[in-house]
Amino acid sequence: MxxxxxxxxxxxxxxxxxxxxxxxxxxxxxxxxxxxxxxxxxxxxxxxxxxxxxxxxxxxxxxxxxxxxxxxxxxxxxxxxxxxxxxxxxxxxxxxxxxxxxxxxxxxxxxxxxxxxxxxxxxxxxxxxxxxxxxxxxxxxxxxxxxxxxxxxxxxxxxxxxxxxxxxxxxxxxxxxxxxxxxxxxxxxxxxxxxxxxxxxxxxxxxxxxxxxxTEVSTEDDVRKELTRVASEVGDRLVSVVVAMMDFDRLNTVLSVAEKLDRVVAISLHHANLLTTLKRGGARMNIPELRDEKLVAFLERRRTGTYSKTDYPSWQTELIEQIPTVGDEEIRRDQKKYLLVLSRAEDIIKLSDIEPAPGSLFILSTSEAHSEEQMLEEERIHNWVNLLNLRYKHIHSSGxxxxxxxxxxxxxxxxxxxxxxxxxxxxxxxxxxxxxxxxxxxxxxxxxxxxxxx
Ligand SMILES: [Zn+2]
Known part of the structure; x- marks a missing residue:
């Protein structure tokens, strides 16, 4: 062979x-x-x-x-x-x-x-x-x-x-x-x-x-503790966390942190699509349920910026009809109520409609940049963090x-x-x-x- x-x-x-x-x-x-x-x-x-x-x-x-x-x-x-x-x-x-x-x-x-x-x-x-x-x-x-x-x-x-x-x-x-x-x-x-x-x-x-x-090992439990610590220090401000689309362990960790801090988790439509597809497909694993009190999807503005049905691609239109959602105004009015989960760091631009209170948290909970290209992108993200007056944290445990x-x-x-x-x-x-x-x-x-x- x-x-x-x-x-x-x-x-x-x-x-x-x-x-x-x-x-x-x-x-x-x-x-x-x-x-x-x-x-x-x-x-x-x-x-x-x-x-x-x-x-x-x-x-x-x-x-x-x-x-x-x-x-x-x-x-x-x-x-x-x-x-x-x-x-x-x-x-x-x-x-x-x-x-x-x-x-x-x-x-x-x-x-x-x-x-x-x-x-x-x-x-x-x-x-x-x-x-x-x-x-x-x-x-x-x-x-x-x-x-x-x-x-x-x-x-x-x-x-x-x-x-x-x-x-x-x-x-x-x-x-x-x-x-x-x-x-x-x-x-x-x-x-x-x-x-x-x-x-x-x-x-x-x-x-x-x-x-x-x-040589260093940071476990998922370390991530949970650190997330809990920094998020509990933020007071009435918004907490947003970037979680890789397929990283279920991290999503579960974030859900448990939110539960402890009594915040509603608003996940990206990409995450919501993943959860509903797995559920529909009968995946043999624990899939968190999208429910009004605990877990909702963040309904972002697109195209015209007016939440018009025609603004969204078909997978999103179908999804939005099936699950509880929350828009930027609701989050803006009550920032301490939510923990926002984004599927990519680049989605930081979507926070500008929420107008997070100064000092709100932006947590990157994915792996660090490796390539030159990624590092440039990371620099851009940091510029946005500063522009929006956010506090940046990187909290991660590797796969x-x-x-x-x-x-x-x-x-x-x-x-x-x-x-x-x-x-x-x-x-x-x-x-x-x-x-x-x-x-x-x-x-x-x-x-x-x-x-x-x-
Ligand atoms: Zn892999």
Whole structure:
């Protein structure tokens, strides 16, 4: 068996890991944002008629015959998606539709909910002209392919329904972590994955190392305490918090803080859409109910600014009719009553209609800026914070395991070979493991170069 990392080799995200024996299976097929931002921006877009061609030319997509076009037999037997973050599934949308996709039941719903709010596009998985067939799995599933049997096992990450994969082949057993953490509210799920790896004698471990250089751990409970502390000091002023769309744990944390402070949570329409889509789809998880007394949606002004029905895209019109909402005037009049949840930092501009009292809180509860582009955007957000006379706080707990937990996971699984992916510092992982008592072989992947799995 051979393994080729087509994304996530010495970089974070864009995971596309090819497992190859007699047949081929891709583990994840995410958007390589790093490479994409080198060549494309809002004003420099790939051409719609040459989307795949432009992405291949720039190295955003691997150049492999039979993967996108139906010009040859299909390149791969299947693509197995670990979770619903774009850097893990996003470019599966560009694969030819006769290559089946496998993903968690709830992952499918999450992606659908996200795409509901967007225009039809070939880069959507579902909201496009030709639907891509999807097979769903859960933890007890067994995915049988020509050369490999894949056992998905839930892990804890900053999105529901994230999985690690334990893969049985004729030559041995390997495992791929996807993205995971041990310090989150559902750490027992990650333990289940590690246990399965131990039980199945995993020999090769493909592990994410996003935070291999981080020694600090802040837990979801730390976030809850800090949010409670700063929000209770704000008095009669407004509290607004930016929470990533898919970060359910954070949304639940914010809800519990609001309950304690006796504030009504007003979530973005994007969040409300996510909750209702999951509920309708029968997702097997606890979904907070939109109710008048506790949880409502913030009805923003659009287009004419008059709340006219025709101002809103159809997904919002439908949603608004079904759920309790609150407008900017109501929030402005009674700022101490609300805790506003925004889905993007850029939505700070919407606060200008609310006219938050000076010293109101603006809390960023998402990961920090990494790229140059994000840092520029962050500077803009800070300018808005100052313009609106707000107090800024960054309170967050990561979806990725820090150094000591990564090492602990590897120690427990005790593989013979470790392949670090989704990290800027694969060499650091090698050094750390060399210093541990285990000394597995650490093989740093090179983008597009095949290596032996065992
Ligand atoms: Zn992720």
């Amino acid at each position: 051979r393994l080729t990392v087509y994304g996530a080799a010495g970089q974070i995200g864009g995971n596309k890991i090819l497992l190859e024996g007699q047949s081929r299976v891709f583990l994840d097929f995410g958007v390589d944002f790093n490479t994409r931002s080198k060549y494309f921006s809002t004003f420099l877009q790939p051409r719609r008629f040459a989307l795949v061609k432009d992405y291949i030319a720039t190295g955003v997509l691997p150049s492999l015959k039979g993967l996108y076009e139906k010009d040859e037999p299909p390149f791969a037997e299947a693509v197995v998606i670990t979770h619903g973050h774009l850097d893990h599934y996003g470019h599966a949308s560009l694969l030819r539709p006769d290559i089946p996709l496998y993903m968690g039941e709830t992952t499918r719903l999450l992606i659908k909910a996200r795409e509901n709010t967007k225009q039809k596009s070939p880069e959507n998985l579902f909201n496009k002209n030709e639907n891509h067939p999807v097979e769903v799995f859960r933890t007890s599933s067994k995915l049988v392919f020509e050369d490999a049997v894949i056992y998905p096992v839930h892990v804890d990450h900053s999105i529901p329904a994230a999985y690690g994969l334990v893969i049985e082949t004729g030559e041995g057993v390997l495992a791929y972590t996807g993205d995971l953490r041990m310090h989150g509210p559902k750490s027992e799920m990650t333990h289940d994955f590690v246990e399965k790896c131990v039980k199945m004698n995993v020999e090769t471990l493909v592990i994410e190392g996003t935070r291999v250089d981080e 990725h395991a820090p150094q000591k937990d990564l090492i602990k996971i590897i120690e427990e699984i005790n593989p013979r070979k470790v392949i670090p992916v989704h990290t800027l510092k694969p060499t650091l992982m090698k050094q750390l493991l060399n210093n541990s008592g285990l000394k597995p072989v650490v093989e740093e992947p090179v983008q597009g170069r095949a290596m032996d799995v065992f």
